[in-house]
Amino acid sequence: MDVRSQISMVFHLDKCIGCHTCSVACKNIWTDRKGVEYQWWNNVETKPGTGYPTKWEDQDIYKGGWEKNNGTINLKGAGKKKGLLNIFHNPHLPVIDDYYEPFTYKYLDLIESPEMDDQPTARPVSLITGKPIDIKMGPNWDDDLSGTPDFARKDPNLQDLSPAEQEAMFQLERMAFFYLPRICNHCLNPACVASCPSGAIYKRGEDGIVLINQQVCRAWRMCVTACPYKKSYYNWHTGKSEKCILCYPRLEAGHAPACMHSCVGRIRYLGVVLYDADQIENAASADESKVVDSQLDMLLDPFDPKVIQAAKENGVPDSTIKAAQQSPTYKFVKEWGLALPLHPEFRTLPMLFYVPPLLPVMASLGKQNTSQAEKMDPIAKVWNDDWLYDTSTEDLWGTIDQARFPLKYMANLFAAGDEEKVKIVLKKLMAVRIHRRNVTVGDIAPEKVEAALKGADLEAEVAEEIYKLTSLAKFDQRFVIPPAHREQALEMLEFTGDTKGSTGFGFKEKPERGL
């Protein structure tokens, strides 16, 4: 057992309101420089939708992640052979138009324009060439555009859904969507690290943060292809790749990452998990039906004396072990089984976890209530909410089975297509609600509540705990990370303000382009 610690985030998607505050906080701190204007280390996508870069989940296009052939896993679009053979021209490299051409507006034209018959306009100009452009794309171009043919219907996660299911999803009066905030997953089997020919990318042993050494990166640009989440970005100005650093200078000082700290919906939880590094290879090359389970099996119980002993032998500090015991991530992922990894089938063992959203599932009863749907005014399409948002508990799990948001879609996102996994989570979330309804309103029969909790395999006390951490948790309960130890983090001795506007904390010079 090789026990290591990993800093890991949980996103509670039911709480995300899609405000993009996280994205903006991140941008203001890390990517407000030339060459990285287009990079959003944190971005928020509307699902169903095509995301950023467009259709990033479709690995037939981008060739990211690992694929399993004959029992072993290989990088799909990079690696020793493919990477070195394609080093002069990487056939799978996304170009800037797959993201969007960064732009600004000529605001001064509004002020300095001479008096004319017409209002002056601020024309958009490219931040690359400085020339006027027609804006065709932005980082959240498909925001709230579920149901649209250009975006939602091209979502790669829809591919396993029948045409009828897809149609049902996009009927205007039944349409639903949710938000998916994404940062680097700081994977345990990172494809970017494996693909980097110059060895510039590495995982920090102490906390599992994946970083790119800016001095060693040589712009072979294989990481951009290899990362299935497209979270390693190429800086076109400096000729170096950059990515989310999980705000490690903040973490070391005991502060939360900017995206988490600024989160309005408080959807994010950050904690330490202990894992067994000996199992990485097995977990990454498990059968597709077992990728989720084998990944979650790697996470160790921080209360198990054997785990604690092995962790200490490995040099994991006591403060980290203590943080792992209080970790909200461990609770959501392992103790309660509420959070799942994003696209585990890419086999990078991503270390961010998502609580799948219940709301689009709960909010409909589907075909059962056609009689009520017929009451709708066919022209005005006005209806009362009684039939649409049914919150009765007549049929306990009926809403999940007949969801207007097919479980298959969620399963494609969070469980490598295994609907059962998502269903278990949604049942638990629903049982917590039923339990709380009983506590606060009390209009549900006790047997019903009992049945709900039993069906979701929850105790009332656990449901109460879930409710508390979901709805009431203070910052200290959502963010449980020990500050770095001085003997481990010499960077703490440097004043970070000196390097604002430059590339990192290891050296202090302007990130100018090479000769």
Added chain:
Amino acid sequence: MDNLFNALNNFFLIALPYIALFVFVIGSIWRYRSNGFKFSSLSSQFLEGRQLFWGSVPFHMGILFLFFGHLIAFLIPSGVLAWNAHPARLIVLEVTAFIFAIALLIGLVNLLYRRITNPRIAIVTSKMDYAIIVLLLVQVFNGIWVAYNFRWGSSWFSSVLSPYLWSIFALQPDTSAVASLPWVVKSHIVAAYLIVLLIPFSRLVHFLVPPIDYIWRPYQRVIWYWNKKEIRKAHTPWSLKRPKNN
């Protein structure tokens, strides 16, 4: 006139190679150690990918073949001469090299055309990029001219140029054989020195850091602030160094 001729010969064939080699070695080491951040291939594929294929691939294939061809002829001239002893083998070598030279020329022209015409690429092109590309273009054109007009270069390179280059490295420069070569050939030699001279000041540095160790290194890399096992041993606190990762 003869004096001027000799002086020029001495400068371009004796002084220049030493200047070029000195600047190349010292400059590259200095740049690598003092400013690793600016050591990059500065790929522009992210801004434009399709045209690049028809420039970068033939260019790199061509220049790698020709670079190693010249290098082998310099290092083991006897081997090349032995290979060329049979006319069929000589022709195979010459034709192959010629084809690679044409590929290199086509690649360079495409790269230059792309840099000039694509506004996004023009933005990330420095003056040095233009200087290098033009110098390489001249050099390749010159080389093709020499290969076509002064036949069987692989043989006379091995017998005439290799001894001269060896004499440079042996610090006993001997230009007697080279001085009488046609000026086209001599300009090819001089341009080669200029390219070597410019390496530390241009993006050409990336050829000094090819990712060879990628072939044998394990795929995953984990770096610790300290060696977690070593740090616990009594004798290490004074000798343990922080890993060089930043």
